Amino acid sequence: MIYTLATAGHIDHGKSTLVKALTGINPDRLPEEQQREMTIDLGFAWFDLDDETEVGIVDVPGHERFIRNMISGVGGIDYVLFIVAADDGWMPQSQEHLEILDFLGHKHGAVVITKVDLVREEWIELVEEDIRGKIEGSFLEGAPIFKFSSRGSRGLEEILDHLKGVLPGLPERYNPQKPRLYIDRVFSLTGIGTVVTGTMRDGSFKIGDEVRIISSGRTARIKSIQTFKQQREVSFQGVRTALSLTGVSKEEITRGDCLAVPDQWQGTRNVALRVSLSDLNHIPLSHNRKVTVLIGTTEIESSARVFKEDDFSKSDSGVCIFEFENRIMARLGDSLILRYPTPDILVGGGVVTDVDLSRFIRRDKGMRKFYFERRLDSVRELIVSELRKYKTREAGRLLEASNLHDDDINGAAKDLIESGEVEKYGNYLITAEYKISLFDKIIDYLKKFHADHPSRRGVSKSEITSKLKLEQAVIDFAVKQLQIEGRINISNNLLSMSEHETSLKPQQQKIRQDILDQLAVPDLMTPTRKEIEKNMHQIREVLNYLIQSGEVIELSDGILYRSEDFDEIKHTVTDLIRKNGSVEVKDIKNAFGLTRKYTIPILEYLDRQGFTRREGDKRVLNE
Known part of the structure; x- marks a missing residue:
């Protein structure tokens, strides 16, 4: 088994010396570090704790000017050795390091008092008592405190024995397989x-x-x-x-x-953070203030977007939105550190509660509440909250920005489906709560559409999908359910309320009569759809109503006939075919005195209706 430890503590408190005593390796790899006897960047060393256990140690810098290097070194570790020198005692960087470790969510560690050979035992006891007070309320509260000196390696065996006992008992690292x-x-x-x-x-x-x-x-x-x-x-x-x-x-x-990994989630350009301010510096976070955001080794500047409801001068917690020029890898539940760039000082820490955010609105109390109260410790709650945010979600993209294994996500989703809290259609998930809301939205849209356009039979699914801004598969699911319940009808891909009957408004009745009058010509050379629509205002909806109701027949190329006139044409064609066995285009031209503009669309329409059948240049009855 391999474990990773990190040292933390004030500058020149003996972190690197302890690491060298444990591993035999000097973690200060830079010549400048060795000359100045001060860790500037991250140092690394390792040793075999026993035959089955390897331990790597990250030695972080203690100087305030290199605190960002310290932050990049303590992420993703198993155990912290927090170092306090006996001669100096607790120092400013001790407190800052402890706060950073708390903000990053560390849970396990021990304290080592170094340089104990430089002071009397009574002083060591006072330093230990002070340390216990300083770590109260932190992740180190109740942690063991060891005493170490590089002279004679005092305390080294006790530290090694402690590591041999504590490391195997640590909780197994959760592996979401999202490297x-x-x-x-x-x-x-x-x-x-x-x-x-x-x-x-x-x-x-x-x-x-x-x-x-x-x-x-x-x-x-x-x-x-x-x-x-x-x-x-x-x-x-x-x-x-x-x-x-x-x-x-x-x-x-x-x-x-x-x-x-390329086929997994590829980071974000914005995050919502549940922020806690530093107790050490007590600096309020103000709207639009430039902040340096740190996660892992990533450092990126952004302006803090603070909700109107949050006043960090009166409260030490709240929500901030940060937007970035480039993508960063930050996932739900990740811990970030916030610092002011000038002066370089710790502001606080935050936990990522959301990514890929919609437009920021300072006065949006609902969104602020969502970010602040969102539970990150329950897979079920995370799924439900994500579905509430997106309305619907493809199963394969569910919680893709989380640190959760797909098996855990799919298992929780299955439980939610079986409980009825979530429903699945195709590859999409929606909450039962939102399903009811979605059904109501579709019904409300149809009712309003019928009220505004009583002459039209219905609305296409694509129009509803566009208006409600949802995936087509989700609309298909909702429409199918509403049809099963008998609340809507579907005909020719048009959706309508079950009780809807087309009708015309009073002002449309006159347009209807005007259209029929224009089509009532004795020579059957009627105006085309284009010609009628050009000459009459707001006619299309009424004309479509006449066609859908069967009062008007529309042929190809926009040729229009009143239904009674076309019945006469159909009757005449029938008589000609029965008399002669078949007809050609010229026969129809001669019978009605029409040009090819009308005769060809007439014969093609009769073919499409299955009334006649084409055989070469002739038409016969399709009997």
Whole structure:
């Protein structure tokens, strides 16, 4: 089993010295760090705790100027060793590190008092008492406190024994199989190519996998994998990992980028955060204030969008919206750190409660409540809240932006369907609550349509889909259910209320008569649809009504006849065929004195109706 630890604490409190004592490796890899005896960037070391347990340690910088490097190092770890020097005691960066660890949701750790050889035992007892007061209410409350000195390795065995006992008892890492790696180093090696390093989160990569750089969208392929200087076929969740990549140069990747699987969720350009302010600095978060947002190794500036309902000068919690120029990999439930860029100071932390947001409206109390109260600890509640947000959702995209395994999502969705809280049609899910609302919206739309257009038989499904801004499959589901319940009719793909009968408004009755008068011509050379619509205002709806009701027959090319006139034409054609056995176009022209403009559409219409049948250039009765 492989575990990852991180040190945390004030500058020059002996973090790197403890790591070297545990591992035999100096984690300060930069020459400047070794000259100044101060960790500037992340340091890494590892050791075998026993025959079955490997431990990696991330040594983070303590200086306030390098606090962002510290934040990037403590994500995705299993256990924290919080360091306080006996001679200095609790210091400002001690408090800031502790708050950051709390904001990031860490649960397990121990305190190590270092440099105990420099002070008397009575002073150590006072420092320990002070520490217990400082960590009260934090994730370290009640944690064991060890005393360590590099001289003679005092306390080292006790720390190792503690790790041997506590690490195997930690909760098993949840693996959603949605791997991501926030990059903290990029370099190139001769014969190997581009290499990136970081701590593996939420799954694993294997050699040959294609990966995508979230900020740019570029893809690469994994050539080799290394952890603790050993070649691996597969990376391990929560473990420091080096990947060599093909298909991308080191200039195309930067620290702060994130790698993920191309066919999984590809990040977001905005997030809603449930924010808690720092107790250390007590700085209110104001609307439109520039903030640096940190997640993993990603640092990105954004303006805080604060809801009108939130006043951070009076409350230490609320909701903020952040929008980004480039995509970042932030998922539901992720913890982010907020800092002001100038001066560089901790503002607070936040938990992602939503991504891919709609337009921000400061006075939207409902949306603010949704973001603030959204439960992240229940898969069922998350599914329901997502369906309420999107109205409907494809099953394959359900909670795609979460840190949940597909099996857990599908299992919870199945339970919701079986309980009747959610219904599935095709590949789409909707809540039972929204189904009722959707049915009401369709009914209300049809009723209003009939009131506004009584002469029309109904509305097409595509029109309702467009007006209600929903997926066609969802409308199909709703329409089918309403039809089964007998509330609507469907004819020729037109939807109408069951009780609807077409009719004309009083002002349309005159238009109806005018149309029929224009078609009542003795020579049967009637005006076409185009000609009538050109000469009369607002006629189309009435003309369609006459055609749908059967009072007017429309042939090809817009040729129109009153139904009684076309019955006479049909009767005459029948007599001619019975007399001569068949008719041709010229026979119809001679019989009625019509041009080909009318005779061909007449014969084609009779063919389509199955009244006649074409045989070469002749028509016969289809008997």
